[in-house]
Amino acid sequence: MNNDMMPEWLALSGSAEVPIWGMDNRERVRRLACAAKLTPPDGRKLKVDLGFVFDPLLMRLALQNPDINFTHGERFVIGVDNPDARIVDLATGPEFYNPQLRKLERPFALPLTAATRAQAERACYDASYKGVTDLLTKYLWPGLAFHMTRIAAALGMSPNRITAIGAALCVWATVLFWEGMYWEGMAAGFVFMVLDTVDGKLARCTVTSSWWGNIFDHGIDLVHPPFWWGAWAVGLGSWGLAYSTETFAWVIGTIVIGYVVQRVIEGAFMRMYGGIHIHVWQKFDSRFRLITARRNPNMVILFVSLLFARPDIGLVAVAWWTVLSCAVHAVRLVQAMAQARSGHPVTSWLMEAPQ
Numbered sequence: 001m002n003n004d005m006m007p008e009w010l011a012l013s014g015s016a017e018v019p020i021w022g023m024d025n026r027e028r029v030r031r032l033a034c035a036a037k038l039t040p041p042d043g044r045k046l047k048v049d050l051g052f053v054f055d056p057l058l059m060r061l062a063l064q065n066p067d068i069n070f071t072h073g074e075r076f077v078i079g080v081d082n083p084d085a086r087i088v089d090l091a092t093g094p095e096f097y098n099p100q101l102r103k104l105e106r107p108f109a110l111p112l113t114a115a116t117r118a119q120a121e122r123a124c125y126d127a128s129y130k131g132v133t134d135l136l137t138k139y140l141w142p143g144l145a146f147h148m149t150r151i152a153a154a155l156g157m158s159p160n161r162i163t164a165i166g167a168a169l170c171v172w173a174t175v176l177f178w179e180g181m182y183w184e185g186m187a188a189g190f191v192f193m194v195l196d197t198v199d200g201k202l203a204r205c206t207v208t209s210s211w212w213g214n215i216f217d218h219g220i221d222l223v224h225p226p227f228w229w230g231a232w233a234v235g236l237g238s239w240g241l242a243y244s245t246e247t248f249a250w251v252i253g254t255i256v257i258g259y260v261v262q263r264v265i266e267g268a269f270m271r272m273y274g275g276i277h278i279h280v281w282q283k284f285d286s287r288f289r290l291i292t293a294r295r296n297p298n299m300v301i302l303f304v305s306l307l308f309a310r311p312d313i314g315l316v317a318v319a320w321w322t323v324l325s326c327a328v329h330a331v332r333l334v335q336a337m338a339q340a341r342s343g344h345p346v347t348s349w350l351m352e353a354p355q
Helices: 025-036 056-064 117-127 135-140 142-154 159-178 182-205 211-239 245-272 283-288 295-307 311-341
Strands: 010-013 046-049 052-054 068-072 075-080 086-089 096-098 103-105 109-111
Touching: 010 025, 025 056, 052 056, 052 075, 052 117, 056 068, 056 075, 056 096, 056 117, 068 109, 109 117, 117 142, 117 182, 135 142, 135 295, 142 182, 159 182, 159 211, 182 211, 182 295, 211 245, 211 295, 211 311, 245 311, 283 311, 295 311
Parallel strands: 010 046, 068 086
Antiparallel strands: 046 075, 052 109, 068 075, 096 103
């Protein structure tokens, strides 16, 4: 399918005069249809009312379930042309599992008018959030990142440009940590971490995700944390708190090895159990993801250590927290293996809710 063309299987009705995230609703629906990489069965049409802004999940659900038509009250929203389709009223708040964002959600559908535009954009933004993530991303960033995402969309900035700006700040934070300028590095790192949320939300809200953007964004996320921790350790000399050679080796070695092992465990879990993330296996795993030894929770530990002017103790605490987090993940992998051997399938607790 040409991603610049309107799919022939889309049957659009209603008005699309009010813009949403810098485009009209017709263009948004076209992008969602192309991104879904699915088509209706048997040459049928997918009917869409452009008078509504709806959750991107509904595009996939409608194409995957041609026996369902989604409405909002009495008004039709989206569904494959099927006279025998059953009706699911979104106004009743039905829940569906979103595997891409690892969460249970109640897909939204809002009439798009000048009066509801801001509400609709906020609903799109909220729907783009992962359900299982760290505590800063889940609780601290959303308000700030929402306004930054709207500004970026209004300026016509691409998600990749946001990622590039963030990458520059990430490198600058590394340099500042190396020089022992921890507070300045924290400031640069803070902006980078918020932009790391903004680029993904901008891509989802404007439906402009790309293969390269994914590689660029996730590659930076994967690679930079060990460099931050190593630079932090070097910077301790500027504070008169330099580690001995032995302490430097075990602290940084523990953090880096633990970081790699934890990622390997996560990858092994996904490979063994049909792409399910270890963080969505059971409620405990989703809650532990809030604080597990990833960049953002580790930065909270280091921030607290700076408040007491002991950045050396903060990095040691990160090392021990990495060991504990790695152990928890290893135990959970073993428990999942034991459950599978006993004949009980390993599935996500989020997928067990009624559909």
